[in-house]
Amino acid sequence: MSSQDDIAISVRNLTKTYRLFRSPTDRIKQALTLGRGKFHDQFTALRDVSFDIKKGETVGIIGKNGSGKSTLLQLICGILKPTYGSVQVNGRISALLELGAGFNPEFTGRENVYFQGTLMGFSRAEMDARFDDISAFADIGEFIDQPVGIYSSGMFVRLAFASAINFNPDILVIDEALAVGDSSFQAKCMVHLKSIQKKGCSAILLVSHDLVAIQNLCTRVLTLEDNHLVCDAVPEQSISRYQTELSLSATAAFPVGHPLRQGPQRFATLQHMSVMNVYLEAATQFAMGDRIVIELSFVCHEKLPAGRFGVTFSNTSGVLLHDFASGFSGVIGFAAGCHTFRITTGPILAYPGRYFLGAWIQHSKGVPSDDRFGSVLAIHVYDGGKVGHREANFSGIRCSNTEVYLPCSFEKI
Template identity: 50%
Template sequence: MRSDAAISVKNLTKTYRIFGHPGDRIKQAFTLGRVRFHREFTALKDVSFEIKRGETVGIIGRNGSGKSTLLQLICGILKPSSGSVKINGRVSALLELGAGFNPEFTGRENVYFQGAVMGLKRFEIDARFGQIAAFADIGEFIDQPVRIYSSGMFVRLALAVAVNVDPDVLIVDEALAVGDMEFQERSITRMRSLQSTGTTILLVTHSMPAVRNFCQRAIWLDGGEVMQSGDAPTVCAAYQEHTKQDVRRESQSRKNSHAHLEGSQSGDQQSAKNKIIAIANAAVENERLEVGGRLVLRFSLQFSRSTPVSTEFGLGVLIHNDQGKLIAIFNTIRDNIFLSETVQDINLCLPSIGFMPGHYWVSANVCDRDAMFAYDEFERCASFEVVDEFSLKGIPRWEGEVACAHTWRW
């Protein structure tokens, strides 16, 4: 391990044994491994990388790609099946909610407990406690058992401890997604302060703007392997393009399956009803656009030849961000527009979007005229990205919840 490396991971592999039945574990023990009663699942496979002191690195990838397993191996919570992890300095980690906290202890007691685990002496925790309590800002709940805390209070206290114990390495796994906006801004300000003092930060998140704006490097995991490692904007762009290709393949597969709509009917009455109308294809006219740009979503519908559509229906469109938060809903029914089977192609046009920079997913559904049930639903049928803009000083032009068109006058 080089002297300037904060984290060194070499050929790291983690394999789990998956047993089909609890009794299979006993059988496996009695046979001394001669007979196999399990299958193996490899969560991480031969992962290697180094992170220098003072670097901020983002770990990205879809759910199940091995991100959280990697962090738990780095923190020593899990033991690797093979390979090694070496760390220089004190590690402060914020993983899943409640990790390392005793639910029967009060918030105050857990602060002292966590500080002791990180190697701080009592007087050192005493000196930091006021700062930790102020940062968490949970009031009198600091002296209540943490088992009664909400998820937001949990994160506030855990992050307050993590960022105020002067760590050499800070590891954060999606924690900021739980807190409110004011707390998120406070946390990011504190993490930027740690950046400026040379703290190494490892951040797992699904937010591509956060990785691009906050991290110098990014590591993209997929299926337990490192797909790409390098500067954050390049890796984020590659990951998003890969995701878009997956969406296109899913959309094409769906289109092909609907071409055999009648042949796929099994006779089940409910299934047949749901396929009277189907979303055959979805596309975005411009997959990369700026704030205020024109967004056009195109949808193609397909109708069952055996069951004519005798009533009007509606098309609904939902847009979510990368964290799964619903950003906008559109529906022809809401706009008093009722469709018939003469409509096979329909476009949703947004002449000037007010979405913040980031990656967005489009889902669609076809519903009855009363919006009571869906004939068909197509989750994540398309995606688009609103690109970042920066001032001449390198400051992001857009931050917050909504990007509003505006002018300045003086």
């Protein structure tokens, strides 16, 4: 039985179906027939999922919206009851399923933290011992004695996160909670999670769309797709699989009538774009320092002797990081008809994360774009351990305070 002892969570054939009633009347009919009638449709949120998580493991769960991630966490926490299958949990769970769930806005931060402690089964004295750690971690100053309702969302997150991780849980479940909060607080959480990992006695379960954080923290990643568990592997493998699934497709057409698409398209219309690695294989993941090959097609409705175009590279906040403009390379002027260009970039010196590629075209220099769309494709830049031939170590660092990485060397003189 000793092998059973280090299992923190054991999930077997877990399935969850919801009954969907078309109207409240149907629900009453169902109740009155003591469940024998059938006045509802069924919706399966999770289908036949099995896995074990050992103590000390940090497991990420990734998947598209609606793939069953949150349902899985709720089942593990015992909030939902499985329709079939079983969940076995060894130890005390602390769950951050929704930030500050259970916080009452009318009460002060202090009162809410104590209440949270009561929920976790701590006595007042035990909470007194923990409170200073919690308030120090949250670092919200004298707001701790103000009603939570007046907190900024940042303060709210900090307090909720601080109280959840300071209860020494055996199992820590976090659903998208790291996404809020400023970068220094995120870094602090990362450090704290890593220190929990080092102690090696708690299991951490993390749902996130932030693949960089997942890659940084997790020892193993589960991928859910269409309510199934489709991949249970090391982070690199799961993430790359997910990237492929995540309509991080390597080819896309410029969407017609998209609200963010600008320009009258009087002289030219952008058509589609594909992205490849230097071996001309379709790809959406690039290590820092890799070159990206982009193919862009557009139609000129008439001859454009001074026409020019560009490919844009921007971050998830929409900040334009670079513009690969054809004019810079002297590619100016196009005949009427369809054109396809292949653009090979230099080494990409952006930090690990998600970026958007887009394009624009104009009929001459200095006029507004005739067609422009900034996010036709998404790519993922990861930390390959080196940039070009130089060693570079970004693990554990979220470098959102600068946009671009410039390689450099340090010598002591």
